Amino acid sequence: MKILDIVHQFNDGRTHISRGICRVRYFVGPAGTVVLLTDLGDKNDGQSVTNAVEVIIKSLLDQGYIISPATFIEHYERSDWASDSFDKVTLAPHAEWEKLSRSRVMEMIGDEDGELSDRSATNPRIVSQADRLLFRHDPFIGSRYPESNEVTKRRLEIIENMISKTSVDALVQSGSGEQELQRLLKTDLSIFGEAYAKPDDEYICFSEFPLADGFVDFVVFTGRSRMDIILIEVKGAEFNLLNANHYKAEPPRVLRRLQHLREWSHE
Incomplete structure (x- = not known):
């Protein structure tokens, strides 16, 4: 059963600036608490889930979104959902990855196949949350670089x-x-x-x-x-x-x- 589905903001792990987002889904299933960390690709303005996974897991635990113990799975969406990649992440004490099949992940989260085929890039709620966070990070995101008043005046002329x-x-x-x-x-x-x-x-x-x-x-x-x-x-x-x-x-x-x-x- 799915308990949580949000776009989570995390620090970049180097400067502690809030710059980086990923999708977080929290399931309670046969394998206990399972957390799916989905990389948002171009929507993510910080480190990838792979590079920031330790920071992401720590922030989720520190902010109380997830209660330990939990199993964390790194997830990358592909154009063909059947080609998605899944890796179980263990912090012992540093991150270690174990590749998982789609069928195994489905078993762990309770056979919720619809969840794995739900593309983040086409989910209006996820896209809206991501855009709000990105705009908060950079009000000019998606726009051309801010030009000077002189350039704008000349352009209008x-x-x-x-x-x-x-x-x-x-x-x-x-x-x-x-x-x-x-x-x-x-x-x-x-x-x-x-x-x-x-x-x-x-x-x-x-x-x-x-x-x-x-x-x-x-x-x-x-x-x-x-x-x-x-x-x-x-x-x-x-x-x-x-x-x-x-x-x-x-x-x-x-x-x-x-x-x-x-x-x-x-x-």
Whole structure:
């Protein structure tokens, strides 16, 4: 029979800060008092059950949740519940583990098969308890890192001044020339960041960027572990990528740009 089913908060065992949670189920069955300690995976913001098992057991006994003697079982849930792992933990005086089968654990807790197939990650009550504890540990958990007021202000300014893709498309459809397109795009360089930045919002963009003995219309620098550089040339809506003759060759200006890129990449 199940007596207790909670998300338990424990210290990390090193600094004594309350940082770490696991699911605790307390059964009274044929084997006496059996306590199932279930690791919560990504929901746990501290040490794993394996690394903190001595701290967890001590805190449960000290806080009166469990009365000794009791048998403690370490439990890890898998995507397939039939593949869950169970280990009996004995403190003698340090932790020792003994692997148990699912059928043996069922015998110990009183054949409550539904309990072992109850996934913590999909149990609304357990998820809610875990989230409350995590939020107490860190109010910004699940959010991006807190940014400064200056960054937030700048972000809002960019959003407010964004040009729409429909406005760019309207210029192209109306046959606008290169200068008119560039004039619009220069009012909001974030349009290039939105298209090319990886990760999102992490980029630097310039217009008329010096390149070899000339310049490129726009450039985007982005990336983390490596720097990705995207060079962008803007042409008028009437521009033909290939010359309108039977040779279908690149126009001289395009050839010059390609040569600049080759020279720059070898510097």
